[in-house]
Amino acid sequence: MIVFQVMGPKLQLFLIIICMHSLLIEAQTYETDYNALISLMTHWKQTPLNWVGSDPCGNSWDGIQCVNSRVASIILSGIGLIGNLSEDIQYLSELQTLDLSSNRGLAGAIPPAIGNLKKLSSLVLAGCSFSGSIPDTIGSLTQLISLDLNSNQFTGKIPLSVGKLSNLYLLDLTENQLNGTIPVSDGTQPGLDMLINTKHFHLGQNQLSGTIPPQLFSPNMTLIHLLVDSNQLHGNIPSTIVLVQTLEVLRLDSNSLNGPIPLNLTKLGNMSQLYLSNNQLTGPLPNLTGMNLLTYVDMSNNSFDVSNVSTWFPSLEDLSLLTSLIMENTRLQGQIPVTLFSLPQLQTVVLQNNQIDGTLDIETSHGSQLQLVNLKNNDITKYVLGTAYNNTLILSDNPICENTQVVLLMGNCTVGQQQNTPYVTPLNNCTIVQCSSGQICSPNCKCANPLTGTLHFMSRTFSALGNSSYYISLQESLLDIFQSKKLPVDSVSLSDPFIDVFDYLELTVDIFPLNRNRFTVTDFAAVLSTVNNLTFLNHSSYFGPSYFTIANNGYFTVNKSSSIGVIIGAATAGSILALLLLVAGIYAYSQKRKADKANHLNNPFASWELNEHSGSRPQIKGVKCFSFQEIKKCTNNFSDENLIGTGGYGKVYVGDLATGEPVAIKRAQQGSLQGSLEFKSEIELLSRVHHKNLVGLVGFCYELGEQMLVYEYISKGTLRESLSGKSGIHLNWIRRLQIALDSARGLAYLHEFANPPIIHRDIKSTNILLDDQLNAKVADFGLSTPISEIEKGDASSVKGTLGYLDPEYFMTQQFNEKSDVYSYGVVLLELLTGRNPIERKKYIVREVQSAMDMTKELCGLQEILDPAIGMKTTVTGLENFVDLAMKCVNESRPKRPTMGEVVKEIEKILQLVGLDPNAESVSTSANKNHEANKGSTLHSHGSATSFQYSGSFPL
Template sequence: MGSRIWVCSLVISIQVLIIASQTNNQDYVALQSLQDIWQNTPPNWVGPDPCGAGWDGIRCNNSRVTSITLASLNLTGQLSGDIQELAELQILDLSYNKGLTGSLPPSIGNLKKLARLILVGCGFSGLIPDTIGSLQQLISLSLNSNNFIGGIPPSIGSLINLYWLDIADNKLSGTIPVSDGNKPGLDMLGHTKHFHFGQNRLSGEIPPRLFNSNMTLIHVLFESNNLIGNIPSTIGLVQTLEVLRLDRNALSGTVPQNLNSNSLLKELYLSNNKLTGALPNLTGLNSLNYMDLSNNSFTASAVPSWVLTLQSLTTLVMERVQLEGQVPVGLFSLPLLQTVILKNNQLNSTLDIGPSYSNKLQLVDLQSNYITDYARRVGYNKELILVGNPICQETGQSQTENYCVIPLQSNYSSYSTPLNNCLPTTCGSNQLSSSNCKCAYPYTGTLTFRAPSFFDLRNLSIYTSLQSSMMGFFQSHQLPVDSVSLSNPTKNSDDYVILDVEIFPSGLNRFNRGGISGVGFVLSSQTFKPPSVFGPFVFHGDGYGNFAGTHKSTSTGVIIGAAVGGSVLVILVLLAGVYAFRQKRRAERADKQNNPFASWNPDKSSGGVPQLKGARFFSFEELKRCTNNFSETNDLGSGGYGKVYRGTLPSGQLVAIKRAQHGSMQGGLEFKTEIELLSRVHHKNVVSLVGFCFEQDEQMLVYEYIPNGTLKESLSGKSGIRLDWMRRLRITLGAARGIQYLHDHANPPIIHRDIKTNNILLDERLTAKVADFGLSKPMDDSEKGHVTTQVKGTMGYMDPEYYMTQQLTEKSDVYSFGVVMLEMITARSPIEKGKYIVREVKQAMDRTKELYNLHGILDPAIGLNSTAPKCLEKYVDLALRCLEETGFLRPAMSEVVKEIENIMELAGLNPNAESASTSASYDEGGKGFDHPYSNESLFDYSGIYPPSKLEPK
């Protein structure tokens, strides 16, 4: 033992002597700690001198590490608490590495010189540590598009130099913190320009104290949360405001009249709230481009005259706001007007677009009003939609007039910015042809614009201007980019515009890590600014796997080799002995791991060793480590069985660990039977069992982690994910396929016995996965038809025939699934305020009327389109067949799956297509919505981007 200590001490002493001559020893140890727990680190991360050898992504000043930029490297692992040792670190950018998971260590607050913390599009989770408030030099904090939970730390209010605050697209909850006595709050951020908080679960009122006249905010983005109460009038005090998004919350009351004092306001989104009273008077907002007040409960009124004064207006959206009377002809004369959407109001009389309408006008959508006539004007041949008005109900009108037909939507998903005067090239080996017709491996990703000033995607010239702007920026900052291609413009349900991006390398046909580092950093740090029409954006880069070779410095290697060579010869023999001893111990441990049931004790009524397919044994200590000692931060919730914790395995895989309370534990034999059953279940629509723990009087099941929670949470709005009709169809089909697999293909067949929206989970692609088999019942050959068993399940979903007879069959799951189908279209709990949803639907139904007269029950968030009514009626028919009182009248799950596939095809969907491509595409959304070392000669931050130049404009 003494010789081993001597050997280790000698090796460490040699390393310290060598490192001291170049990289600071403290910094080297910290980087080594990161390298030990990360996978896919750059291949030139070798040797003891990161600064002298120029490790990719590492920048130094006088032997101290000042910058770590490692975007889109496919890194996996966690962020070590040893990061705190990098005392001179100014920039930390780990964006677009979805494999980086776990919580942020509280020790990150010790990086007192950190100016930029950029973790966009990773997989970090847990609470945002309160120690963030200690980073007094921080100017940019970008934690968006992760899985953070809990509240916004009030300590962020202490960051007096903060310019950029983006925590959007997480799972943050609680209220928005403001200062109170000695406690800091976000109202103290007088220099901050950006509050990007959208796509979270924030609740409570927007505090009036949040805004004051000393603030310099230009973007306030609070969309898609659970905020309630009034819009505070104090927002009118922020004279610098340009973009205000409060849409998709539950805000109520009147719109403050002093909103028109925000004279610089360009984009205003107040839609999908519960606002009441008169429409606000926005006279004086001469910069306003985009206004959406839709889906509120304003007092009925004519189109307000102040709208005609908004000379900069490009887009007017006021759907379902109780507008009445005639549409003023002067509206269409606004010089920059492109889009007018006034659907579902009470507008009437004659529509007159007038002789002097804007030459930019592309779309006038007045569906479902009471317009009786149209004064045709020579010259206007753009899109006009009057479907659902009396004018289109006259005999023959719907067949002869284009405005009485819903136009086919143009498909822009095939659009790509044009080639640069060259002939396209056929490429192989997974390469793509660039705008300059050169074959290469591009760096790909998506640009999501959160508040564009345009609605219509058909103005293709704006994408060309964006392409030109990006190329000009890359060239002026000496980044190794040959060309940029933009394609597939789409607009999601949250009014985000999404563009696919391909960035091609110059010189070689692939980027090295320095090039990716440069491109990734300027996009993640918002250094690049797009044309103003696009507004605030977020970039989500894909992992890059085609790096050019990294060449190490020969001279450095020779020096290091010479320095350590003599020492290696001295200790070689001793190391060989130590190595042999350690290999023997490893072999012993490997034997134990290869026999994970060595600790299984059949003498404790647990039966023989379990026969598992795919699941593995975890020791209690392993699960204790991967949950940080079952900390509250990793607590996902609890039920009758016990608690569920989030954990991260050493491989980086996220898991959900279901830990039984001692009072609810099964006997050993029952537990063994359950894990044997679950280990045989393998289907894309069923949650997978990763393993189990059965030692130290513990029973734990380890499942794959499903990031987007339960279907119940999404239907209720708690998850922040918006489910339109098409997404609900895909989720319904996925859940049905999972249940069919249990009934028809599992061995033995399984009756779930507790099908409900709380037991259907949604993964990062919104794929449905059936979960929680605590009440499941396997059916052997002797039990075909039914099994008599004690009644178990959840009230509201339970099969009444099973409840009365205690005879359980597969059709009991079918009944429960029928309740889920109704919950999908109503977003109501099965039993709510004493009312049973099945009875409510049956009583309201009238098959002679449109949508079976269910308008008052349907969830408005479905967003029914022109093809939905017929599809929805078939959907309701299928749900009611599943809900027949007697089981033999209900369809089998295989038939249910086929019917849902037919309904999807009728709706124009491919039932075999994947769900959302990423979490970023929910809205995308989702999430995502959802989602980038440096060769010093190519990208030197210290030379090209001194701190003063890094501040976003």
């Protein structure tokens, strides 16, 4: 054994290679295919454990399907692959299907060599992290039927060569960063107009610009879905679009399209869903007569000519399938005809922010499906009272709501929203059972580890999210699909329907394995691949096209080193000598690892001292140095279930230390690692910062090429999440004041009391966290800089987040503590409006500046104040708060207050409210104040206006 142990590693490797070569000669799999798979495996981590031996076809490697000893299919969806795509993929010349979807660890560019896979019919790389340009060689894949690249990070233009894919059925490039124009042919170059057999153009959520080319459309096209929403397109909607008579779903919303809607648009008789909202469209509203299959119409937020509803709505009378009519801010006026509400399938009517007047009559006749009527901010003066309609009706900010007696009788004048009962697939006549940790109960009451994720539907025919019939239909259709493909699926559970900011319907899906508690790798990948390709299946007429994002990417935790060990063991099976050498080598290596580990435990800073460029060990107190294994254990091997956030730096996980203390771990990704000196400086800086309104540093990990910071865990998420409604927390005026004070005190500490004083440099609502008591804590000090370094001129590059940047800093590349004040002022405006700093290309600072009039009620900000603060009244201290916010965002730095001055101003506002700003817990006082004022008259500051609290107003 001693002889084997001292053998050189080169001799061991030589013997291993000889053994592997001898086994390869006997392999059944075509040699070129085997070599290509080995190349892929060297570029990937977390490959399946049974990828061993030299015969992938004969040994049935997970995810590999062969025909006549040639690799015909690779399906490895969602198994946690990490790495990039080797150009040796081109040597799999018989490959027909390549599905690597839902592997977020796969990154880098697609190699141009992929164009050599001439027999490829399905290329599915959705839900990965590929970047760079889509290679022009993709046009060489003439057999391609499905090209699905959604939810990646692709940049550049859509290749012209895509127009050569004459057999293409699906083109899905949704949710990337593609730019440039929509490519069309010009006689010498191909374009998308040549794809006459393609059914789906899914191009939403990119950065496409220019106009929609008229030549894109022709009578020969069989397109059914044209989705170009959330881009930067401008110009007119081309009238040639009506040449495509097969169109069923048209999404042009959230662009900058202008001009009138083509009058001949109504010739699209197969149209089911029409999204034109959030553009700059003008001219008359289109007459929808003839579009009798319409179910969902949204034309909100355009600048149409003033239109009288009595002349426009009669065109809707034949739309017997219409479920949703959304016409917010479209310059409608006049009285709504009662016939509108009699449409048999109508579920939702949203006509807020118009000039609709006269009498509202829903009671006389309305369809049984009607769930929501939102007429907020119109000019309605009368309402036919009755009991026939008992669902959600919103009439706030109408003249009728100024009559106190009517308000008390109706109860429809408070700001509200549709209340949907959260849907969860019910149990199938069985009793729920208690499952072990990590498992959940299926609808058939069996404990298992399901495949879990979110289906994102890019369109839908309905708006009543609480209607269970839609989900039952989808559930049954999914089960039929899995059974038809003979996949081992026991049941499907659907839950938590939700409409996201892109107006996509999100639906949580749990898919349970049949007759076992976990899917195998092959079954998991096959089931996930099926869900990712639902576009091909008519799974439900209620739901439009979809894509899937997996939640449990860590379903399979594979130890790569152990996998390699198995491969080596199998390859050297024919040689006893090589096997003994291998065992000896492993033994020696393990002994060395044990010695290294013991040394590290005795000296947690050894990694710095061994690196000549790292400098001396960090000078810290009260901060622990964690080992990689400790962090790995408390995050469940960095599982997706523990993932709570992502960003340019990497990912954030939640975990429990051995002591039971919950922590948040910020793990830098490889591309964003700092140098050792910079990382050490950040730890030293954070270890000196201690304040109740700053997130505390618990420890760090600097091992195995990792840079991780361990923070105290703050349970209620970010301020941005609460303002957007995602967290489920409702922030009343007093709580907003408290959050403003807490975050101001944290910043004032950094500027004035830390040693040395520190500038944060990235103040924003996502970097302000809320704890269990809704106390605010400033977080994320990755860009923070001591003021002493600024004075030396050591830091001058522009860093921060767009929308929060100090204009003077942006122009001069010089920052100081007043740069933080500006960013903080933007946060104050977010607290006022609930809006993002930049929303629909409008900057919040400019919006408030142009709307503000301190001589008017609510400072003239009625239209942009967050409704949760309250409308048709003033709020105590609002004038002072607005004045302070505008001082903070003053373009001139000398005119901005210091953070210490900001703290004093907010304390004065809280005193106006009747609270002690120096109390131990302002939030507790705020809650008591809220209870004490329940049902009482709230008096405004600076005005005699008051209103009666009814118990439903979101304080």
